[in-house]
Each structure stands twice: as C-alpha cells, then as structure tokens.
Amino acid sequence: MVDNERYEAYWKHNKTYIIVLLSIWFAVSYLFGILMADQLDSIKIAGFPLGFWFANQGSEVIFVILIAVYVKMMNSLDIKYDVHEK
Amino acid sequence: MDILTWTWIIVGASFALYIGIAIWAKAKTTGDFYVAAKQIHPVLNGMATGADWMSAASFISMAGLISFMGRDGSMYLMGWTGGYVLLAMLLAPYLRKYGKYTVPMFVGERYYSQTARVVALICAIFVSFTYVAGQMRGVGIVFSRFLEVPINTGVIIGMCIVFFYAVLGGMKGITYTQVAQYCVLIVAYMIPAIFISIMLTGNPIPQLGYGSSLSENGMRLLGAPEGGYLLDKLNGIQKDLGFSAYTSGGAKSTIDVFMITFALMVGTAGLPHIIIRFFTTPTIRGARASAGWALLFIALLYTTAPAVASFARLNLMQTLNNKQYSEAPSWFKNWEKTSLVAWKDKNGDGIMQLAKGNAFDGKIAFQKDEAGKFVKGEHGENIVTTKQTPIEKSKNELYIDNDIIVLANPEIAKLPNWVVALVAAGGLAAALSTAAGLLLVIASAISHDLMKSIVKPDMSEKGELIWARSAAGVAVVIAGYFGINPPGFVAQVVAFAFGLAASSFFPVIIMGIFWRKATKEAAIAGMFSGMAFTAAYIIYFKFMNPPAFNVAANWLWGISPEGIGTIGMVINFAVMMIVSKMTKEPPIEVQNMVASLRYPREIK
Numbered sequence: 267m268v269d270n271e272r273y274e275a276y277w278k279h280n281k282t283y284i285i286v287l288l289s290i291w292f293a294v295s296y297l298f299g300i301l302m303a304d305q306l307d308s309i310k311i312a313g314f315p316l317g318f319w320f321a322n323q324g325s326e327v328i329f330v331i332l333i334a335v336y337v338k339m340m341n342s343l344d345i346k347y348d349v350h351e352k
Numbered sequence: 353m354d355i356l357t358w359t360w361i362i363v364g365a366s367f368a369l370y371i372g373i374a375i376w377a378k379a380k381t382t383g384d385f386y387v388a389a390k391q392i393h394p395v396l397n398g399m400a401t402g403a404d405w406m407s408a409a410s411f412i413s414m415a416g417l418i419s420f421m422g423r424d425g426s427m428y429l430m431g432w433t434g435g436y437v438l439l440a441m442l443l444a445p446y447l448r449k450y451g452k453y454t455v456p457m458f459v460g461e462r463y464y465s466q467t468a469r470v471v472a473l474i475c476a477i478f479v480s481f482t483y484v485a486g487q488m489r490g491v492g493i494v495f496s497r498f499l500e501v502p503i504n505t506g507v508i509i510g511m512c513i514v515f516f517y518a519v520l521g522g523m524k525g526i527t528y529t530q531v532a533q534y535c536v537l538i539v540a541y542m543i544p545a546i547f548i549s550i551m552l553t554g555n556p557i558p559q560l561g562y563g564s565s566l567s568e569n570g571m572r573l574l575g576a577p578e579g580g581y582l583l584d585k586l587n588g589i590q591k592d593l594g595f596s597a598y599t600s601g602g603a604k605s606t607i608d609v610f611m612i613t614f615a616l617m618v619g620t621a622g623l624p625h626i627i628i629r630f631f632t633t634p635t636i637r638g639a640r641a642s643a644g645w646a647l648l649f650i651a652l653l654y655t656t657a658p659a660v661a662s663f664a665r666l667n668l669m670q671t672l673n674n675k676q677y678s679e680a681p682s683w684f685k686n687w688e689k690t691s692l693v694a695w696k697d698k699n700g701d702g703i704m705q706l707a708k709g710n711a712f713d714g715k716i717a718f719q720k721d722e723a724g725k726f727v728k729g730e731h732g733e734n735i736v737t738t739k740q741t742p743i744e745k746s747k748n749e750l751y752i753d754n755d756i757i758v759l760a761n762p763e764i765a766k767l768p769n770w771v772v773a774l775v776a777a778g779g780l781a782a783a784l785s786t787a788a789g790l791l792l793v794i795a796s797a798i799s800h801d802l803m804k805s806i807v808k809p810d811m812s813e814k815g816e817l818i819w820a821r822s823a824a825g826v827a828v829v830i831a832g833y834f835g836i837n838p839p840g841f842v843a844q845v846v847a848f849a850f851g852l853a854a855s856s857f858f859p860v861i862i863m864g865i866f867w868r869k870a871t872k873e874a875a876i877a878g879m880f881s882g883m884a885f886t887a888a889y890i891i892y893f894k895f896m897n898p899p900a901f902n903v904a905a906n907w908l909w910g911i912s913p914e915g916i917g918t919i920g921m922v923i924n925f926a927v928m929m930i931v932s933k934m935t936k937e938p939p940i941e942v943q944n945m946v947a948s949l950r951y952p953r954e955i956k
Contacts, residue, residue: 273947276950280950283441284442287441288437291434295430295434295613296610296613296614300606300609300613307599311563312560312564313562313563313564313565313583313584314563314583315583315599318423318426318583318599318600319563321423321426321429321430322423322426322658323429323658325430325434326430326433326651326655327651329433329434329436329437329647330644330647330648332437333437333441333643334644336441336640336644337637337640337644340445340637340640341637344952349953349955350952350953351636351637351953
C-alpha cells in the first residue's frame, strides 16, 4: 500500500509539472505569437517587434528551455520517489 | 575549380561517407534493425532525429516560404518545433518504457485488439508513403539543379544510396548516417546565413543579425541611402510596393494561423517516424533528454531560417525592383535557366517592377529555338511563354520561386564555389535522411506488424529480418516510382500527412498512456471518426472542388484544410471519452501495463 501511494504521488507530481510547463508552451506560442501578437508588436526590443519575435524565434527558444527544465525536474523526481532506473 | 566539379566532389564524398557508415553499422538482429538495439546515445539520437525531421522542404523551401509570407510564415516555425515539447512530456518516455518496436504494435497491445493494430498499421503506411514520395522528388530536384543531370536520374541515384544503407543497416545504419547527415546539412545551412548576416549588419549571429541595424557595408550593397533597423527597412519597402508590413500578419486569419499551428504541432508528435526514434535510446531518462537535444538541433536551423528569409527578402526588393535587366545581379541571370526566376516587361519601360500579385498564371516556361537554346529578349532576358497576368490585375513583372532564397544564398553572399556545392550536399542530406526514416517505418510495419504478428507468427528471427529487408527494398522502389512519376497532388498530401497523424495517432496514444480506462472500442471509434472527418474535409476542398472554392468563406469556421486536423483531433478525443464510458473497461492486465508505463523502473 505504501508503495502504491508513493507511485500515485509521483504520477500526480509529474502531471502537475506537465500542466505548468504546457501552459507556458501555450502562452509563448499561441498567446504571444498569434493571439496577442499585434498588441505586443508595439513593444520593440532592438529591431524586433515583440509579437513578431515570439512567433519567429522566441517560442522556439523557450520550447528548448521547457524541455530542458522538464528533463531536469523529472530526473530528480524519479530519484525522490525512488522509481529511477538502476 | 568551377561549381559543378566542386559539387560532384563534395556530394560524392558525402555519399561515400554514408555508405561507409552503413557497412560499419550493419544490422545483425531484428532488434538492431527496428530500434538499433536501443544503444543510441541521447545526443546522437537527438541529431539523428533532427535529420530525420528536417526534410527537403525544411532545408530548401521553408525560408523562401517565410520570406514571402512574413509573420504568417511563423506558423511553420512554431508548428514544426512545438510538437517536440509534447513528445518530451506526453509520449517519448512512456513509449520508450513500453520498449517495443512500432507504433501500431503499441496501439494493438494497449487496446488489446488486432483491429486497432491494423487501423494503425494502415495509417502509418499511408502517412509515411505520402511523405516519402516528396523526399525522393526532392533528391531528384537537387541533383538536376546542381549537377545538371535529369531529375529522374537523380531520383535513381538517391534510391540506390538509400536502398544500400536502409536495407543493410536498418535503424542502426540509418541512425548513424543521419548523424552524419545532420552535420552536413547544418553546416551547409549556417555558413551562407552567417556570411550574409555579416555582410548586411556586421553581426555574425544571423539569429540576432536580422534584428540589428544595417551596417555601412550593407547599405552600400543594397544601395540604400540611409541605415536603421533592418526589419524597419523591410517593412518600409514592403509598404511602398503595396505589400503588407513584413512583421505583421497578412493574408491569413488569426483563427486559421492558430489551427494550422496546432495541427502541425500535434501532427509532429503523432508521426510514426519521429516517435520510433525515441525507442532507440538505452534509458527512459535518455528518451526525455533526447527530445530536448533533438529540438535544440532543429531549432538551430529553425531560428536561422527566419533570418535568412528577412535578409533575402530585403535583398531581393532592393536589388531587383526598378532596376534594368542588364543591372540585375549575376545570381538572377544564373538561376533564370532553371525557371526559378523570370521577368517579362509588361509595361514596356525596360525596367523590372516588383509588386503585389502574381506576374504569371501557371508554371514558368521559356521560349527555345530548334537547338534547345533559350531565345533572348531585347534586354537579354529569357522570353517567358507562360501566360502573363494582365497588368490591370497586377503590375508585378517578376516571378521568384520560394526555393531560390536558400539555393541562391551563397551566390547572393558572393561566397566561394565550394559553399554552393555544400548547399547541394546539405539539401541531399536533408532529403535522404528523412526518406530513410520513413522507409524504416514502412518496412517494420510490414515485417513486424503484418507478417510476424498477423500472417506468420511462428516466423524465426532470421525470417523476420529477411522480410524486414525485403520490405525496405520494395518500399524504396515504390517511393522512387512516385519520385519519378509524382502524383499531381504531392503538395496537397503534406496537409494530409499532418492532419491524419494529428487526428488519428496523437489522441489514441495520449489516451492510451494517460487514461487507464480508455477501451478498445473507444480507440477504434476515435481513430476512425477523427480520420474520417479530417480526410473528408481535405478531400472535399482539395480534390472534389476547383481551387477557387477553397477559400475562407466556404470553410468551417474559417479553418483551412491545412488546419482541420486540429478539429479532427478534438473529435477523436471526444469520441474516445464517450465510448470508453459506455463500454466494458479494459482487462486488468492492460490497466496494469498502462500503469507500468508511467514509472521508469519496473514496478510490481
């Protein structure tokens, strides 16, 4: 039983990570890059209008970071709940 | 040395490398053949996935497409990268834990049903064939443009190479050649981009360069009287010529851009040739990390592409518009013979004008004399025989193909001949690596899912390996046939491949992992309804009606056939949930298997 609770907790924890990270995934691409792009374009960083930048490059860069963060967090989560590969 | 000699040398050397790797990495077991014995390091697997993913279209056409679409083109940039986030979090680690060889096999076992497996099998083969035909054609086109051989000869050379390493090496051979191909293609893409960035802005990082100001050298090259941010400059010229600003959305509605981006993302995560790459890592940690490496390697090219697009767009407008033909840059004249660029003096002023709209109706053709030589017009240009768009409709006099942006890049940057040759080798690497990955999906679907599991379960390991090799061989030949005789709808079927992957595999796999109670009936009903809806919508607009009918006013909620896979996916999910509630829940062994997928270690 104790084992089962541990497994359940691990899976719940994993799902929380996924929900948080995918919310960011959605925000940077669909919100910033598409739905709000016109409004964000009034802000300029160097020569880039911000909405255009998110659509063109920003979301891709953030996608890479999101996966890196997930990998790191899951590697410690695996160990914390003792479900890692040996 | 001239370009042709350089191209033969560099392309020849790259092919020799691929063949050498194939001999070294020969597959000895079915495990080698299907999943490279699960011994691929995550970083190498990331590179291989990058090459597998980036096709001839990504390498040759994408920058051009973005260059003409402005911000709307970002849907390809986001759509073809965002799927990896889904793969890393929702698919790759769990499917790696499952550990078997193919996507249809997972679907069949998870949904305890041969029917589900067969439906998945048909989807996998259909999606892979539609995709691979375009790759073989891409190989032929690169050969014909750079090596001056007929397209068909190019396709056959490409077939022989792929045949050799896919049939011999299976997944193992393919993986290591893809690693080499990634290196070739990324170097070939980056070198011209870096030099153009330095030329125009002085910034050696193209990703930052297009947000910088024009350098003095750049102003001189473009004949621009004043400097300022490159993108501001580009917006200004676009507006002057009647286009919408480059950095703002233009032709497509927001909802359509949204839906297409989404369909491309979930389609990516549902494509079998990408999913199976994550079966090859030694560990589950490795599968997660591998998705990250893959996206990093892909993003290197995908963040450079929009920079190349902006540089090229600005350069095109500045150096071609309102110039006499005799003053046109040399690359324009060099590429005229390939029909990728063309000019016809509509208003008779002897000057080239660029404006909104198409200059011609239909495919470009030039007038030739009996000896097959181009007939020259009064300014020295090739005479276009294609029907021109009436001047009242569009003042545009120039045809510029999307592909020219990448292909002519080295000449625009005035780089040495060997760089041009490298771009040819890069284009071939991109096309060959994608073709090989797809062929493996087809081969394993036939030998493992059809022969071993359904037709002849008592087959030996050796027998299965023979089947796998033969299936790969036959698939190469069929793909080559479609490369030589491309069905007229090749451009259309890409929408199909993504739409079908999004509306069939993605929901079924996600539900299979995240919801223990998803039932067999639900999976079959879900795949069928999602696919039927998506296919019907695409066929209705793309094949049953004339192109003039395929416009926003007729679409469902303004969603184009390219984006409809998103709705198909939603239907699939909804049907699965409802049907699962109504049918008997899955056997306990299946529920336990689903639970076991969630934990890296074996649990009891």
